[in-house]
Amino acid sequence: MPADQILSLAQLCVRTGRFAKGDALIPSIQKEQAKIVLLSDGCGANRAKKIQDKCAYYQIPLILLSAAKFESISSKINGAFAILDPGFAKGIIQAAMHREDVQAFNLKKTKTPETSQ
Numbered sequence: 453m454p455a456d457q458i459l460s461l462a463q464l465c466v467r468t469g470r471f472a473k474g475d476a477l478i479p480s481i482q483k484e485q486a487k488i489v490l491l492s493d494g495c496g497a498n499r500a501k502k503i504q505d506k507c508a509y510y511q512i513p514l515i516l517l518s519a520a521k522f523e524s525i526s527s528k529i530n531g532a533f534a535i536l537d538p539g540f541a542k543g544i545i546q547a548a549m550h551r552e553d554v555q556a557f558n559l560k561k562t563k564t565p566e567t568s569q
Contacts, residue, residue: 457547458515458554459524461540462490466526470537473529481506486534487541488512494519495531503532507558513541515548516555 465471472480480486481503489507491500493516507514512534522529535541548556 456521458517458544458551459521461543461547462525462535465535465537465540466529466533468537468540470540471529471533471535473533477503477532477534478506480534480536481510481512484510484512485536486512487536487538488544489514489532489534490522490525490544491516491532492519492522492530493517494522499531504557511558513545513559514557515544516557 472486477486477489481489489503489512491503491514495503504514506512535544545559548554549559
């Protein structure tokens, strides 16, 4: 597996246009259209906290990348973006699970079934 498979898949996703950024990012998380969110560590503290909180609440996987790696994905995206395509998201999640140098949150959606007793 290439060391930068996460970046390669993210770059392909950006080229296909199946992502949400800017003002469309938070609504895509709330509508659960976002399959995974990539966040730069260079993103502003308030925005980063809001995105992390939304991802945690809606159980959307989140990957934190260094600013240098994030800038290599696309020069048009600032701070964070959500991948809307399930295929790209699945590949990125699988690549992130096998890497120890990547900070990732909510990679495994574990919803426990509610039991009525």
